[in-house]
Amino acid sequence: MSLEENKAIIRRYYEAANKHNVDLAAELVAPDFIDYTNKIEGLESLKQFGNMFFKGFPDLHWTIEDIVAEEDKVWVRTTVTGTHKGEYRGVPPTGEKITMRCVDIWRIVDGKIAEAWAVDDLLDFYKKLGIRVT
Amino acid sequence: MSSEENKAVVRKAIETVNKQDLSLVDDLVAPNYFDHTTQQGLEQHKKFLAMLFKGFPDFHGTIEDIIAEGDKVWAHVTFTGTHTGEWNLFGVTLAPTGKKITYKSVTIKRIVDGKMVEGWAVNDMLDFFKQLGAIEYTEKARKLFPQDVV
Numbered sequence: 001m002s003l004e005e006n007k008a009i010i011r012r013y014y015e016a017a018n019k020h021n022v023d024l025a026a027e028l029v030a031p032d033f034i035d036y037t038n039k040i041e042g043l044e045s046l047k048q049f050g051n052m053f054f055k056g057f058p059d060l061h062w063t064i065e066d067i068v069a070e071e072d073k074v075w076v077r078t079t080v081t082g083t084h085k086g087e088y089r090g091v092p093p094t095g096e097k098i099t100m101r102c103v104d105i106w107r108i109v110d111g112k113i114a115e116a117w118a119v120d121d122l123l124d125f126y127k128k129l130g131i132r133v134t
Numbered sequence: 135m136s137s138e139e140n141k142a143v144v145r146k147a148i149e150t151v152n153k154q155d156l157s158l159v160d161d162l163v164a165p166n167y168f169d170h171t172t173q174q175g176l177e178q179h180k181k182f183l184a185m186l187f188k189g190f191p192d193f194h195g196t197i198e199d200i201i202a203e204g205d206k207v208w209a210h211v212t213f214t215g216t217h218t219g220e221w222n223l224f225g226v227t228l229a230p231t232g233k234k235i236t237y238k239s240v241t242i243k244r245i246v247d248g249k250m251v252e253g254w255a256v257n258d259m260l261d262f263f264k265q266l267g268a269i270e271y272t273e274k275a276r277k278l279f280p281q282d283v284v
Contacts, residue, residue, distance in 0.1 A: 103240035130275030
């Protein structure tokens with residue numbers, strides 16, 4: 001696979017995520033997928049993780065700010081926005097608008113997403129949902 | 135400059151942080167450097183590093199992974215340090231807590247003629263503040279993030 005083909009797979013993945021279509025996203029992912037940061041293993045676990053967020057934040061949206069590729073990896077810098085309009089982990093909607101800044105690192109094997117790592121700045125997200133930095 | 139040469143610049147910058155040697159910064163960073171995440175230039179960047187070295191005298195970065203394309207280099211870094219000095223947090227001075235912290239970061243640098251000209255970063259600041267004990271949970275947050283309040 002070329003670097004541009006690998007990037008195209010990742011772009012399609014975010015498009016599916018923006019449609020909140022976990023089945024469409026899962027078509028791009030290998031069955032033995034591992035996300036080391038979010039401790040996700042396999043497709044069912046990935047779908048559950050997505051659906052938990054989509055329920056809590058029905059307008060959750062990823063914007064790709066920058067994307068690069070080398071060898072079998074694609075790195076993406078994103079801004080994620082959403083409004084807490086649904087129940088999230090048992091907490092009723094607060095109406096808070098949240099913004100997260102993230103870098104996702106993907107490894108692609110034979111045209112499927114096989115591994116992932118992420119660095120997320122969740123400080124704003126947690127602040128909106130009730131933490132204070134003292 | 136090749137991608138490998140650009141990566142070498144970023145590797146040197148992390149070594150500079152690890153040696154806590156501010157005199158090396160000018161060799162690696164262009165005078166017109168701008169960091170889009172902090173909205174700061176070179177002089178403010180140096181001040182930030184000096185403050186960091188004071189607050190965390192053993193501050194250290196380990197590159198976990200590094201990638202380059204075009205004129206950009208992205209590095210996934212684990213930073214560690216012990217908070218044994220005064221640290222100024224958003225204008226509020228935090229006395230040394232003695233806490234050892236570890237947090238992940240992805241730093242992105244644009245490099246022109248062997249020097250960094252632009253930067254972006256995503257730092258896991260939540261993890262950083264959690265480990266410093268600088269986070270307070272409201273009742274709502276306790277319910278949302280029970281794993282954090284044990």
